[in-house]
Amino acid sequence: MVDWKQEFIKFSLKKKVLQFGDFQLKSGRKSPYFFNSGLFYTGKDISKLGKFYAHAIVESKINGNVLYGLAYKGIPIVTATAFALNKYYNINLPFCFNRKKIKQYGEGGQLIGHNLKKNIIIIDDVITVGTAIKNSVKKIEEKNKTSISAVIVSLDRQELGNKTNSAVKEIESKYTCKVISIINIQDVINYLSEEKDMKFNLNKLNNYRLQYGTKK
Template sequence: MDWKKEFIDFSFKKQALKFGAFTLKSGRKSPYFFNSGLLSTGKDIIKIGVFYAHSIIESKIKFDMLFGAAYKGIPIVVATSIALKNYYNLNISYSFNRKEQKNYGEKGDLIGKNIQNKKIIILDDVITSGTAIRHSIDIIERKGAHISSIFVLLDRKEKGKRNLHTINHLTNKTSYKITSIITIEDLISYLLEDKKLKKHIPGLIKYREKYGIY
């Protein structure tokens, strides 16, 4: 099954993926934009969980738990845990971080099962330069867990403190593997097959040449 094309079709129809002119958080001017927050119905999040679950199983990566990077990674990690149970009969625990530490009740900066000594897969929606992912890495390693891999819907493969298919952690000098359902190269291939959307290809190629990792 062509997961990449199916996912792009799904995202484009839901208008989560758009082509045009957009200013990113980094300040870069991008010819495309992906907003997973628009994939917000019950049907949408079930489908996303299935994409992640299939990708995780096909990767054959060993893991004990899933970790969702707040905020967008939270519904993703819940949906993926459900999909792993429904499709593969794997009853996998999950955890996610708070943006601010809680000083009452259960306290702490994590919600979910204790992650200490666990092999963790981090789930998030998009990775650009990797700043947000590094925050999750810091939390997980501080809690004494081990990172098996990082899974995202879209890897923009842009210059930052990272290499192709990996993200480097600045403190421990370790590189972590990134698995993505789609990349900017997949978007370009997709546009080549669509007469109406082909006009966006030069913009994506120019952007990749300026900011992309090869």
């Protein structure tokens, strides 16, 4: 595993962003682990998180004209990512994010920040079955003449989508874009396999993947 991926796993465990237990997911699945990026809530945390996202974007060599953070957890992440891209890579990309509800007064509308245009990089925290991302892309395409360049998340759970394909493959195929993650669940499993006191959690993760995980 690449060192920066290991560093991100350690960072997530230390901040209790990556937790093990029994969790009910939005998809209805019962999971032995949960990733809550909302626990990256200090200036130091979010600055470090933005640097991981910026590194993943640069390393993947994707082209984008605007960063788009999905409400709510994607809002601080997209801000931190734009800052990190400028600070560490001298890349000055505009960004925007959405409201859950359309504002009917003041400036109005649903978007805050830069206007959406072609080659959007969508930023969120986790992908499970991809429902939130699919809904967001649908709304974007309904109102804007745009194209999605990539979707980037902290964690790809590497699970089946609504059919027999992986959630990632469904999104990549439907929207002709790349889906990039800082880490995926296989990275986590590889990391846990080196930790003697994590055997119980490792067994539960492997069992869960047998039921819902992709073959690759």
